[in-house]
Amino acid sequence: MEYLVTSQEMRFCDRNTSERYHIPSAVLMERAALACFSVIEERQAKIRAACEPLGARAGDRVLVAAGCGNNGGDGLALARLLLQAGYRVDVSLIGPQERQSDLMSMQLEAFQAYGGAVRRSLPEGEYDIIIDAIFGVGLTRPLTGDFLEAVEWINRMPAWVLAVDLPSGVCADTGAVLGAAVEADVTVTFGFRKRGVFFYPGARYAGRVLCFPCGITPDGFLGQFPRCFTYTGPVGELLSPRRPDGNKGTFGKVAVFAGQEGMAGACLLAARGAFGTGCGMVKLISHPSNRVLLQRALPEAMVGSDPREAAGWADAIVAGPGLGTGEGAKELLSFLLRETKQPLVLDADALNVLALNREMLEQLQLLQENPDTRRPLILTPHPGEMARLADCSTSEVLADPSACALVWAEKLSAAVLCKTARTVIASPSGELYANGSGNSGMATAGSGDVLAGILGTMAAQKEDPFDAACVGVYLHGLAGDLAAHEKGERSMTAGDLADKIADCFRGGVERRKTV
Incomplete structure (x- = not known):
């Protein structure tokens, strides 16, 4: 550190x-x-x-x-x-x-x-x-x-x-x-x-x-x-050792609610991020039209159809990648906020649904203010999503991303990201993590979906959502640096990034000394 x-x-x-x-x-x-x-x-x-x-x-x-x-x-x-x-x-x-x-x-x-x-x-x-x-x-x-x-x-x-x-x-x-x-x-x-x-x-x-x-x-x-x-050393030093007598349930079960019709890729990339980071099981809840594609592309994942069953099964929940902002997404998010207690990662369209439905955002704030209903919570907005949540301009967010993240971390008793070239993460107590890993090649479609999956696993394995978010974002950037080294920043894809997560745990991989 x-x-x-x-x-x-x-x-x-x-x-x-x-x-x-x-x-x-x-x-x-x-x-x-x-x-x-x-x-x-x-x-x-x-x-x-x-x-x-x-x-x-x-x-x-x-x-x-x-x-x-x-x-x-x-x-x-x-x-x-x-x-x-x-x-x-x-x-x-x-x-x-x-x-x-x-x-x-x-x-x-x-x-x-x-x-x-x-x-x-x-x-x-x-x-x-x-x-x-x-x-x-x-x-x-x-x-x-x-x-x-x-x-x-x-x-x-x-x-x-x-x-x-x-x-x-x-x-x-x-x-x-x-x-x-x-x-x-x-x-x-x-x-x-x-x-x-x-x-x-x-x-x-x-x-x-x-x-x-x-x-x-x-x-x-x-x-x-x-x-x-910020972090600069091997990411493995930030993780607990894996239990030699563990089983697939020991290492976390992550439910991913993602992918409206035609957006199976978002769900798939989130699942790959979760598996690559070391969770034991992933269950996907997506649009029915995505079911066959997901089963073929990632046979290791379970593909469910009952949101209630999947939510009850999971140790951590990821919601939002490619989910859409229609009535179905609104109903699903309302259910997750009201009737689940597990650690929750809200990403992409889940954040847009909150921004479009201020009463739901207020409900979440009330739930998080009450110690009896408070849950480990991670929000992952980029500046545009943060601006919609905060009802301000993107330029205002970009002028001081740290300040915006700190305000919303306190409001929601959550770990709140603001994803930029130097992603920041704020805790409710006012701590701030600034990430130095990663590169411009990560500004590509699906990169955030991979991060959501990584954070899902971290949330399932770590008690503190701020710690989970910091380590997850750092790992995401390290994987991006390895992908850029192999493919180049211009040509790398989110899939390349997901492929490189495993390499971050080998031999003490460190962040490139560029910052």
Whole structure:
């Protein structure tokens, strides 16, 4: 597990590291500069090795664009290290001198003491390396004036760009671009990864993100740990071992209510997701016209015709993939909400039925508010479905998917997803999981159906729906990464994704290091 922090959480940890644990801020700044220096030196060593046989020389002209605050101080400390190592370093100070922080002023004096020259304007000419140290986590409003000019200038330059802690112009909390933002090749961040370099569009501006502790540890949170986290390790470590004496009933029975006429594929893909994740049995309730096709395509699954019998049989229920929004779907969903108590995954058309029938949505909310009728519940909306539920625009959801998920998780006492390039999952208590596995190839028909099936199995095997949803979404993305590796992001299908679930449990498969 890896924490993803807000600007406020990071400042809290920084302050406690210095005030409670007596590690001076200047020491932390020096370590941050050394981390950036090590990244540059590693890159330059590779370039030198490539240039040597050709009789060429690695470029060593560096510009450090330094702001007024401590991010600028990090940049000046780095400028000093680079100057001492023989790089040709220029520094441009961006912003009014009277607003310089004490640490920034100290680092400026040290840089100048070593013979470094500074200017208060952007230079002419070209550079091989540009260091963006204008703004860190403190930016809260759109860039203007000299700051905007500096960011636009950096983006025009044909140089390799390293952002210190966060690309200037990216909101540290949401990843939103505040007017304009530096397009970095690498972002070196300190202590913990900021949400802004994890969520899009900030992730695109950050390039490759490298996180260095620099002396900052979780102790600095004083027990008030960040609410947002992500997974990065083998998915098998997040699952309980399978009982060697278990049987098919031990590992969960999942009932899938899916597939109106002509939509058997949605039901089939959900069932494949459930089986691939390790449940013991799957029973499908679909339109009668789909029955023969489903039996032939997936003989391992049972195909039922009695919703009441299937619901009573199951350990967990999945409802919605390809279900339609007609009267039959409405009656089925009403039955599932009123007369079943098992863990329930509401996906796709089940969510659309709720959005179209506000009284049913209110009924669900009342049921979940009452501890006696509350059940483990997972909702899986994409931004469009979330917007219909929340009665707002899709653009409003996309502006802050995390906030939308948190609101509905609290309303429905449920684990609520918002499926985007960085899917988020909120818990009723305010925890937030942000998923880093997966790729653009998963934006394909049926991918969500596979996820619904995966979540069905997770809900049958785990008591906590939030835990079930987090692990299920992570697994779904890992399978997508394996499918993309084999088929390519352009050509992979949801069926390819389902095929790769099993491979995620072999040999400690880890997420690709792309985020």
